[in-house]
Amino acid sequence: MAIPHFLVVGAGIVGAACVRELARAGNRVTVIDSGPGAGLQGGTAAGMGHVVVNEGDTDTLRLCLRGRELWRSDAPPMSERDSYWETGTLWIAEDEETLLQLEGAQKKLESVGVVAERIDGRQLIKLEPALAPDLAGGLRVPHDGVIYAPTAAREFLNASPKVTCHYGVSVKNIGDGIVELTDGRNFEGEAVIVATGISVLSILGEAGARLAEKVSLYPREGHLAITARGTRILDHHIVEAGYQKAAHSTSQAGSKAGSVACAILPRQTDQLCLGSSRRPGEPGPVDPNMMMRVIDRCERFVPSVKTLPILRTWTGARAATSDGKPLLGPVPGLQRTWIAAGFEGLGITQAPAAAELIRQRIMGESCTLDPWPWDPARPYKDSSALTKQENDHA
Amino acid sequence: MRDSICIHVDGATLRVESHQTVTSALMRSGISAVRKSPSGESRGALCAMGSCHECRATVNGVRGVRTCLVNVEEGMTIEREQPVLRTSMGVSAVHETKSFETDVAVIGSGPAGLAAACAAAELGKTVTIIDESPGPGGRIWSHRGSPPVEARPWIERARIAGGQRLQGYSVIDGKPRELKVASVKDGTRHRVLCSSIVIATGARERFLPFPGWTLPGVVGAGALQSLIKGGLPVSGLRLVVAGTGPLLLAVAKLAVSEGATVVVVEQASFADRSALAIPLLLSPSRWRPARELWNSLRGVEMYTSSWVTSARGQQHVQEVSIRTPQGIKTLEVDGLAVGYGLIPESRVAAGLGCEIDEDGFVRVDEHQQTRVPGVLCAGESTGIAGSESALDEGLVAGIVSAGRNPRSRLLARVRRHRFWGQAIEKAHPLRDEVLQLAGAEDVVCRCEDVRAGEITGCVSRREARLIHRWGMGHCQGRVCEGSSMCAALEGSDSVRPPWTVAPPEARIETSR
Numbered sequence: 001m002a003i004p005h006f007l008v009v010g011a012g013i014v015g016a017a018c019v020r021e022l023a024r025a026g027n028r029v030t031v032i033d034s035g036p037g038a039g040l041q042g043g044t045a046a047g048m049g050h051v052v053v054n055e056g057d058t059d060t061l062r063l064c065l066r067g068r069e070l071w072r073s074d075a076p077p078m079s080e081r082d083s084y085w086e087t088g089t090l091w092i093a094e095d096e097e098t099l100l101q102l103e104g105a106q107k108k109l110e111s112v113g114v115v116a117e118r119i120d121g122r123q124l125i126k127l128e129p130a131l132a133p134d135l136a137g138g139l140r141v142p143h144d145g146v147i148y149a150p151t152a153a154r155e156f157l158n159a160s161p162k163v164t165c166h167y168g169v170s171v172k173n174i175g176d177g178i179v180e181l182t183d184g185r186n187f188e189g190e191a192v193i194v195a196t197g198i199s200v201l202s203i204l205g206e207a208g209a210r211l212a213e214k215v216s217l218y219p220r221e222g223h224l225a226i227t228a229r230g231t232r233i234l235d236h237h238i239v240e241a242g243y244q245k246a247a248h249s250t251s252q253a254g255s256k257a258g259s260v261a262c263a264i265l266p267r268q269t270d271q272l273c274l275g276s277s278r279r280p281g282e283p284g285p286v287d288p289n290m291m292m293r294v295i296d297r298c299e300r301f302v303p304s305v306k307t308l309p310i311l312r313t314w315t316g317a318r319a320a321t322s323d324g325k326p327l328l329g330p331v332p333g334l335q336r337t338w339i340a341a342g343f344e345g346l347g348i349t350q351a352p353a354a355a356e357l358i359r360q361r362i363m364g365e366s367c368t369l370d371p372w373p374w375d376p377a378r379p380y381k382d383s384s385a386l387t388k389q390e391n392d393h394a
Numbered sequence: 395m396r397d398s399i400c401i402h403v404d405g406a407t408l409r410v411e412s413h414q415t416v417t418s419a420l421m422r423s424g425i426s427a428v429r430k431s432p433s434g435e436s437r438g439a440l441c442a443m444g445s446c447h448e449c450r451a452t453v454n455g456v457r458g459v460r461t462c463l464v465n466v467e468e469g470m471t472i473e474r475e476q477p478v479l480r481t482s483m484g485v486s487a488v489h490e491t492k493s494f495e496t497d498v499a500v501i502g503s504g505p506a507g508l509a510a511a512c513a514a515a516e517l518g519k520t521v522t523i524i525d526e527s528p529g530p531g532g533r534i535w536s537h538r539g540s541p542p543v544e545a546r547p548w549i550e551r552a553r554i555a556g557g558q559r560l561q562g563y564s565v566i567d568g569k570p571r572e573l574k575v576a577s578v579k580d581g582t583r584h585r586v587l588c589s590s591i592v593i594a595t596g597a598r599e600r601f602l603p604f605p606g607w608t609l610p611g612v613v614g615a616g617a618l619q620s621l622i623k624g625g626l627p628v629s630g631l632r633l634v635v636a637g638t639g640p641l642l643l644a645v646a647k648l649a650v651s652e653g654a655t656v657v658v659v660e661q662a663s664f665a666d667r668s669a670l671a672i673p674l675l676l677s678p679s680r681w682r683p684a685r686e687l688w689n690s691l692r693g694v695e696m697y698t699s700s701w702v703t704s705a706r707g708q709q710h711v712q713e714v715s716i717r718t719p720q721g722i723k724t725l726e727v728d729g730l731a732v733g734y735g736l737i738p739e740s741r742v743a744a745g746l747g748c749e750i751d752e753d754g755f756v757r758v759d760e761h762q763q764t765r766v767p768g769v770l771c772a773g774e775s776t777g778i779a780g781s782e783s784a785l786d787e788g789l790v791a792g793i794v795s796a797g798r799n800p801r802s803r804l805l806a807r808v809r810r811h812r813f814w815g816q817a818i819e820k821a822h823p824l825r826d827e828v829l830q831l832a833g834a835e836d837v838v839c840r841c842e843d844v845r846a847g848e849i850t851g852c853v854s855r856r857e858a859r860l861i862h863r864w865g866m867g868h869c870q871g872r873v874c875e876g877s878s879m880c881a882a883l884e885g886s887d888s889v890r891p892p893w894t895v896a897p898p899e900a901r902i903e904t905s906r
Contacts, residue, residue: 036854036884037861045860129480150860228458228868228895229432233480269432269863286890288567288574303482306900309458311868313890 003028007179007189011038013149013348014340015195016156017355023160030187031165039153042197043347046316048265048273050237051349052089052144053114055105059373061112063350066369070352076155081268082148089144090236092301093136098241102139116141130233130302146265149348173205177336191362193338198319200341207331214379217342219317223277223290229270231308238264260293262301274298283315320344328354328374339376399468413538414625416461417449421626426610426710433843436709438610442617443533444526445598447868452476456580456897463578465528479902488899489582494558496522498795499588501565501742504532505781506773506788507594508548513792515555522558522586524575534781536620565742567891570768576896590768590795593743597736597774600876603838604831606705615733619645629653631728634714636702638662638822639735647690656694659716661701662822673817701828705730737876738775744889762791770795779815829878839874841867855883868895
């Protein structure tokens with residue numbers, strides 16, 4: 001019997017994780033990517049690399065948690081510099097009101113089994129002496145961490161048998177189980193998984209256009225900076241508690257100016273990654289004013305940030321969906337073409353869980369997580385239909 | 395006037411002469427290793443002109459100061475290894491940012507920059523010169539005390555013409571009518587608002603990696619020249635000056651006149667270099683300097699078609715192997731200077747959106763205008779052709795930036811210089827052997843300690859950067875960009891702020 005053959009379009013962190021899942025289940029996999037190699041484009045290349053069980057609804061928390069579990073237990077072999085490093089996330093509240101929100105967040109996290117401990121203002125300074133002395137308190141999520149995503153994507157592929165990669169090629173059209181390249185080559189497989197981030201709907205032809213009427217996928221630009229080596233004055237990933245609030249304010253009117261929130265991630269290279277901003281649109285050149293706003297915001301929480309030399313700055317974009325949830329599942333109207341995109345800044349955290357879910361659904365296995373909140377057909381169905389399918393599945 | 399002053403290095407007090415760079419003062423005191431690389435190797439100055447960032451240290455409490463760009467001062471503290479403080483206390487306020495308004499901003503004060511500044515100022519424009527070094531003159535006219543004879547009239551002319559001078563500042567960001575500059579000494583940021591910009595950032599040395607090139611005491615050829623001019627004594631030292639190009643001879647001449655014993659190792663063949671005879675014959679103004687140079691090198695041991703294959707030593711270079719047509723020779727040395735010609739410094743131009751050609755040169759028209767309105771470029775960043783050419787191009791750029799038309803005689807001269815530059819380039823083609831000296835274990839990216847073996851099989855520059863961290867350190871690829879391994883990679887990297895890594899804006903005041 002012939003070995004089943006699958007196609008994965010997009011070798012970012014999500015696509016690469018899917019490749020590994022399918023390949024180690026014994027399938028043959030062909031990878032197609034427009035870049036010069038795996039993990040060198042999009043959010044995988046530009047992202048901070050944090051693995052966080054975020055705020056958000058229960059489904060999102062579960063997907064993050066499963067992703068984090070898999071990063072901790074099942075990451076591909078990597079050098080110490082690039083592999084999962086459990087920094088923990090320290091959510092910081094500037095004032096009492098935000099601290100109250102953190103209490104709510106803690107309850108939610110605990111309800112899905114995530115360890116999270118509250119830290120008062122004084123303990124905060126003991127834990128991280130570089131934090132500003134006037135902060136109200138925080139919430140520590142100890143098992144969160146950081147992964148170097150470009151290497152992780154590459155090693156997902158290297159660790160997989162029976163994988164063929166085609167880099168530097170562009171896709172002309174994707175049909176049902178078929179990928180046509182602009183150079184005239186065609187590939188056919190049991191299934192195609194499309195994980196190209198922001199461009200995912202536009203390269204899916206008619207089916208993509210139909211889906212785009214129901215769910216839109218849009219880029220949210222972010223600005224990041226990295227400090228020189230020898231500047232790691234923090235052990236935790238520091239995020240201000242208003243991060244989510246700031247993130248969602250961009251979807252409101254008059255958001256062209258964008259929003260900023262402090263997010264500082266230590267790297268194993270003895271550097272700090274400073275973020276972050278959110279603004280609708282594709283990533284453009286670095287905007288010095290936006291960059292300054294980001295660094296000023298970081299300075300509010302870590303005053304000595306301005307005493308550290310900045311080595312590089314860059315921009316990237318997160319692919320956001322209109323309902324704030326990734327698209328994970330078959331493309332409505334097609335049987336053999338699947339989609340895995342729209343993770344909006346949580347792609348690295350969720351990639352292993354998303355890939356596991358895709359594999360389980362394709363191979364007809366029982367799913368570790370409820371797949372329906374992410375199903376791309378969700379806007380077509382009413383909630384009762386969804387519940388029914390869910391029960392069938394269980 | 396040179397005074398004896400005290401500086402403090404890692405807590406120890408050193409008595410040094412004033413009016414020299416920190417790098418030079420440290421080397422004179424026998425300190426060639428200034429920092430540790432990520433894998434713990436000792437490193438010291440390589441380029442001595444602010445490109446490589448290998449000489450950086452904490453100076454007066456400011457992290458990441460390039461010691462080759464800063465002069466020693468009484469009571470200065472220099473710390474080679476300084477761990478960061480995990481505290482939020484005592485963070486000093488960010489220095490006040492000032493705005494300078496000017497008609498023409500000139501970036502670089504070498505021959506091209508000085509000439510542009512003179513021309514524009516004499517035509518009534520207000521001019522601001524921005525330059526990283528402690529004094530005017532650029533690399534070629536680097537000096538200690540009084541400037542070289544060729545430079546004096548220009549420095550004097552620029553002084554008389556007036557204008558602002560931001561000496562000791564790097565351009566770190568900007569757009570056509572606004573530049574952001576940062577002090578190399580303390581990170582202070584200022585803005586320069588201008589109607590036009592003349593980029594005269596010149597060139598830097600091409601470094602090719604070989605076993606041992608990261609040892610302290612191995613410097614660029616031009617770097618040795620600058621260090622000697624800056625006051626580094628070489629009397630009685632055994633030096634090897636290697637690489638390619640006419641610069642080697644000039645460096646050897648200087649070192650010999652200062653009392654060093656010099657061996658010159660030129661990779662180009664005698665046949666290649668004799669191709670220079672015809673352009674030289676056609677250029678009478680170069681006859682006398684050429685003869686003088688030749689005479690001064692009598693008695694210098696010289697090898698052509700030869701190159702350095704490796705350097706060895708404990709903490710400092712002690713032994714050099716060279717391949718000559720007669721076989722491998724091993725020499726005991728006190729220092730090694732290696733430079734394989736020049737490559738353009740076009741990062742500011744790229745940051746401003748100017749068109750850069752495939753060899754890294756800034757594309758300009760006959761009036762030195764780039765394709766970005768109001769941004770001009772003159773000197774070696776548009777083509778390597780020497781200081782005479784840089785002066786004339788600078789004049790053209792200065793005249794054009796003042797809204798005038800340069801005379802056709804001047805423009806014709808610029809064209810002739812270009813021809814000479816190309817002839818020099820042709821006479822010193824790089825041979826394949828020198829491009830492939832680094833073994834798998836040798837460092838190719840000095841900032842991040844990336845070894846040649848790690849990038850074997852790497853296809854794109856993006857992959858080299860993101861996966862292997864090549865070019866992700868302080869120099870931002872300025873050193874490794876000249877190597878063949880880098881040239882073989884596909885794609886290019888965009889220039890984004892900071893165009894040069896500057897010291898931070900603020901610092902933590904300790905109880906010092």
